[in-house]
Amino acid sequence: MKNFTYKNPSSVEEAVGFLMEPDTVAMGGGTDLLGVLKDGLLPEYPRQVVNLKGIPGLNRIEEREDGLHIGAAATLRDVADSPVVGSRWPALQTAAKSVATPNLRNTATVAGNICQDIRCWYYRYPDILGGKINCARKSGHLCSAMMGENRYHSIFGAAKVCETPCTGKCPAHTDISAYMEMVRAGEYEKAARVLLEVNPMPAITSRVCAHFCMEGCNRNTYDESLNVGSIERFLGDYILEHADQFLKKPERENGKHISIVGSGPAGLTAACYLRQSGYRVTVYEKQKEAGGCLSYAIPAYRLPKEIVRRFVGALEHMGVAFRCGCSVGTDIQLEEIYQDSDGVMLDTGTWKRPLIGLAGEELTRFGLEFLVDVNNYILEKPGSDVVVVGGGNVAMDVAITAKRLGAPNVTMVCLEQRDGMPANEEEVTRALEEGVVIQNGWGPKEVLRQDGAVSGIVFKSCPRVLDETGRFNPVYDEDKLLTLDADIILMAIGQKADLEFLNGAYEVETERGRIKALEGNRTSVDGIFAGGDVTTGPATVIKAIAAGKETAVAINRHCGLEPLEVEKVQEAREAAKLASFDPGCRHSHSAVKSPLLPVEERGMDKEDMGSLPEEAVRGEACRCFNCGCLAVNPSDMANMLYAYGARVRTSLRELDGAVFFAGSTRVKDILKPGEIVLEIVVPKPEPGTVAVYDKYRIRKSIDFAVLAVAGTYRLEDGLVKEISLVLGAVAPIPMKMTEVENYLRGKALNEETAREAAEIALRHAIPLEMNGYKIEMAKVMVRRFLGF
Template structure:
């Protein structure tokens, strides 16, 4: 056991002070805490253990006018044997007696029992499989019980104890598991609105995103990652089809005017969230059509242009004004725009060609310019023998586009190995299917000319290593190992630069390494001018630009002194379920729903390669989502009974109901404030004609952990039930009241038919795992038995 300092203060105030100011943990009876520390269950240790045993006045049992009062340091054995408890609150005595062995009951306190941590084989007993398991409740993000040993785990869903990895990996932090849950419930509208909280263009990002979320998906630990991109596309297309419902103009104008220079994904996102909240938004765009890279850089076979146009039209319907063919810096200066508006956002992208000092470089063509021409309907074959230099997604788009325009030979050459290429695997596979030859491990050395001074090919030098020992880009070349390729055109796709000429004289907006320097919140060195997207980061993904756009909208609103944006209000107002649910099929459905890809011979420049999922397919894929959370169960028998008795808990700072303290969160320590200490429990008196019971199933009587527990209380008057309370223990991460069953029982006679119906209602909505379905039938039996009054 790791060394820690032990202290036993003699007052509650001193205990609170230490807990507030130091890295300390509270110890009541020690029966649970010592095991946690000894077995190295948690990734971090306290520096100090603060014992309550010397604090006077916390160990008592007494009956008062308002009920039974029990001090937090009273032992379970004292409660189990107390005549006072047995006389008026016998079920609480039974619950205390049911805990573990006499030895443990002698030391365990009621305060410690209700505050103990969750119970799970993976959490508590990791050494039996060779070492501590870093589960979601520690520093990890995976609950192994979902697909592993789960016979003792929750049958009512999981507790969200950490951010799910899909959401963590998504640059926009989309609550993916939340919208998957809504799709499973048939709530497409709700799912769409969850995405719109962070991303106004899911129909676009789903088609072009790198889908970092899928790389982080916990399903990939067992089989195939959830096909998040396909489900997102289904929702995105639904939003566009009903844009008048989802992208409405604000009901009120707020009188503030915002200018956005550039209409890439970051700028459009900022425009959407600000307009939604009543800002007047004008977007200045240099090209003939808005959309930036969405319109001009991404080929139509990946992102159909009608999708972009529909989105732009929806923004226009909201009242956003687009001034296209307006070159800021020439047609209008940034100073003029700044004077006419309350704030300005810069999203001018990276459209300039970088020069790398290659001999003959002036004879090559910039790959991005080639894509712009193609997206402007200049569909000429670039050449017969094409060499594309680069290995990213832009290079892939360039190579595939050249092939589809009729080039007989297209070779792509890049520095990286096949495994290290920055392009998405999906794009690499598509290029190979279309007979693009990919040559890895070479960097350009010189352009080769024929006798007439025209391009005849390109010479490369070997690149055995791209990254140095620290992981930084620092390629090493072998100048003597060269390769020559014949070509009549060289398309360079190895980077893009920002054109910052429009900043000349513009209040000295600070730049850094050829980009606009953006601080926290995407503010620039000039108050009121913000910047986001590629112009601040260099070329990045569309979804990263979307995330930057929302962050900029929030910052502009704060700068303008506005109230919360509408999106912030919606985010806060969205109801969150106490427990995360999932479909039982998620345990067995191993294969993802796949989108249909056109065969190579049917692919074209103006036809989308990939089909979308149908509504049933999207729902089937959403059913594969684990809705990742913790499936461990609450271990406290006392908590179950206190919840049933509607007890009150008095702390050093306030008074809480049993439900507030014991059923609001899976860790009581999270409900308690820093330095807050449980002092006393007050159990109200029961009405005449009341029968309370505690029933528990466990494998061995010497083991305190309940496989299943039912705490019940029924009041019967004139042969009918007037009050019913049922708490199920070890069926969920928190003690769970069977509210439907309780409501049904009021006014009913406690007979076999009533008991059977109540049992069915109590277990309604249960979601068994692969090995714990037995708990459902067992709980029904125990509930029926509790009604044998």
């Protein structure tokens, strides 16, 4: 056992002071914490342990006018032996007696029992199960019970105890599992609104996003990632079809004017969220159409221009003003825009060609410029022998576009080996399908010329791209060369920001050729903000969208107004206490694939990838684990106290039982830092009240409940007047059976009503592979509670 500091406070105030210190935990009974200290149950070992049992006055049990008062340090043995408890609250005494052995009851306290950690074999005994596991309640993000041993786990869903890896991998932190749950239920409007909290253009991102979320998907541990992109596309198209419903004009103007220079994804995102909150927004774009890279750098076969135009049109309908064909720095100066605005955002992207010092480089062509020309409908075959230098998504777009424009020979050459290429795997596959040759592990050395024109290019071997620290630091072998014939060389190995427009009275500080963005995407000039590629260098569309929202929030704070509408919506959406999932999710091992045009049908003007039909979308959403913790709440006392309507008094306040026992699956999320439980107050039951605590366990010497029923009811004139029913060990929180209570009130108790009540109690159950037996067991115990 590791060393730790042991504190014995003599008062509640002293204990609270200790608990406010870092790396400190409280010990009530000690039976739970000793395992933590001995076996390293938790990911972080406590530096200091505060013993609460020695604080005077916390171990009492007494009846007062308002009910039974049980001190936090009273032991379960005290409760089990108390004649006061037995006289009016016999079911609570039964619950205390049911917990473990007499020896354990000698030390376990009531507060320790109701505050104890969740119970799960994976969580408590990882070594028995094969060593350290990726437990969501510890430092990981996976609940092994979903696909593994789950006989004793939840039958009512999972608890969200950490950020799901799909959300964590998404730069915009989209709550993916939340909208999957809504898609499964057919609630597309609600699902769409979850998406819109962080991303106003899912019809676009679903088509072009790298979908890092799918890389993080926990299904990858077992089979194949959820096809998030296709579900997002379904919702994105749904949003565009109902744009007047989702992208509305603000109900009132706030009197502020914001100007945005550049209409890439970051700028469009900021424009949307600011306009929603009543800002007057003007967007300046030097091209003839808005959209930035969405309109000019991404081929139409990946992102149809009509999708971008429809989104821009929806923003115009909201009242966003676009001044296209207006180049800031030429047609209008930044100073003029600044003077006319309450805030300015710069989103000018990275459209400038970087030079790498390659001999003959001046004879090559910039790949991005080539894509812009194509998107401006210059559809000419670029050459016969085309060499594309680069291995990212832009290089892939360049190579495939060249091939589709009629170039018979297209070769892509990049530094990275196949498994290290920055391009998406699906883009690599598409290029290979269409006859693009990929040469991995080579860097450009020299452009060959003949009669002032390109004739070929020489590459040198690159056996290693990254150094020992993982940084980009390629190593070359000059003795190993590759020579390729070429009549055109398209360079796609990077992009730079063009910052000439910043010259003048309001020059913004730059760094390494990009605008220097401070916290909140502020620049060195008060009131000027910057977001997107112009601050980070070339990145993904979804990362630019995240930057756009961040910038909009920062601009709004700069203007001193109340939170943006999107912030209010995100704050107001309540996460469900328990996450549901489709019971069949564990058996659906393969993702539904979006339809892809055959190679021979692909072209420049129609989309390669098709959409999934609604039925397939809902089916794929059913594969989502809705990842959470499937362990169950182990407290017997909590179940019965909840059923009795107990209140919990702490060092700061008094909490209703529904909040304390079922407000969260973790007591530490309910109690504030330093807050400790002082006593539990149980109201006096009305005369004639029947109270029952019933528990099923494998062996009486083991306290862990496989299933428990706690409840009270009172009859009046033979009909149920009052009833409270709680199921224990069936979910990460004690489950209050509100529907059953509502059904039984006013009814006579008989075999028929008891059977129907049992059916209602379990109709929302979501059994796992091995714990379906709990459903029938619970029905029997509910009927037995009611006397049948």
